[in-house]
Each structure stands twice: as structure tokens, then as C-alpha cells.
Amino acid sequence: MPFVAVLALLLTGCDKINNQSLPTYTVHINLGDYGKWNIYGVHSLGEYRIFNIVKRLPSNFPYDVNTYTGFGGVLLFMGQDMATLTPVPLAFDLACPVEHNADVTVTIDPTSLDAVCPKCDSHFDVLIGAGGPKSGMAVSRKVGLNMYRVRPTSSGGYIITNY
Secondary structure, X not given: OOHHHHHHHHHOOOOOOEOOOOOXXXXXXXXXXXXXXXXXXXXXXXXXXXXXXXXXXXXXXXXXXXXXXXXXXXXXXXXXXXXXXXXXXXXXXXXXXXXXXXXXXXXXXXXXXEEEOOOXXXXXXXXXXXXXXXXXXXXXXXXXXXXXXXXXXOOEEEEEEOO
16 A cells, blocks of 8 residues: 555544534624623633523523524633643534534533533533543534633633634
């Protein structure tokens, strides 16, 4: 087998986790100014907030025609950057990637800070930033939570998107 083919096989090995297994739905949550971020953002390690326009969560969030919350909703979580271990806001789709159902969403275990699916009992690592599987059927299926971008703004807040 030529060297290039072997190298390509090694680089595309079967141990890769799929963090984009859910249907693609638009995500756009504007927490771009300091006031909105202060109210609806996350500020300390392990703090989280759920955004779901269909379920109107949070109930007092000013949803508008430009707000989209993905397939199963959005989990905004204050985790850690994998390289620097500094606190950073991270965002994931709430839908379990094993179940592929917008109504089967993960919750946060307050002890481990894992995201946990109530149906298949898969656990996902949201603390260190990748949303990868830790246990359950998600490990054998090699699927992690879909991750979204959390971009800082010059106004002191963040915008969550999938583009």
C-alpha cells in the first residue's frame, strides 16, 4: 500500500467522534451586549442556561424573528478551554445525538457536570469543551453533542451561532 494511502487511512481512523450527527437547524442567539449577557449569560464554571424558542426557555428571554435555537434547543455552559483550561462559554445542541429526537434533551448532572440523556443514559463531557461521549450508547456509536460557536462581541457579550 502506498505511503499516502496508509497516511490517509491513519488520519481518518475509526476513533473519530461525530459532533455533527443531528439535523442542521439554524442557531442564532444574540447576547451581544453586556446587559443581555449579564442577565442571560453564564459567568462561573459549571453554570448553564437553556435556550429553547419552542418551549420559551428562558421564559423572560426577548425572543425575536432573528432568534433560532437549533434542533432540540441550546445548552449554554461555562466550561474550560481545552488548551488553556481558562473558563469559556460553550454551546451545544440539547438533543441527544443517540436518540435523534428534538424532544429527548440532555440535562446537567449537578455532581459530575456531565450532560446526561434521560432516555439512553449516555453521558457527555461539556466541562472541557468538546461535548464528547463519556459513557452509554454514545461511546459505542462515537457521537458527541453538536457544538455551536460562541463569539465575543465588542459590546461585552456573546453571539451563539452555527455559522
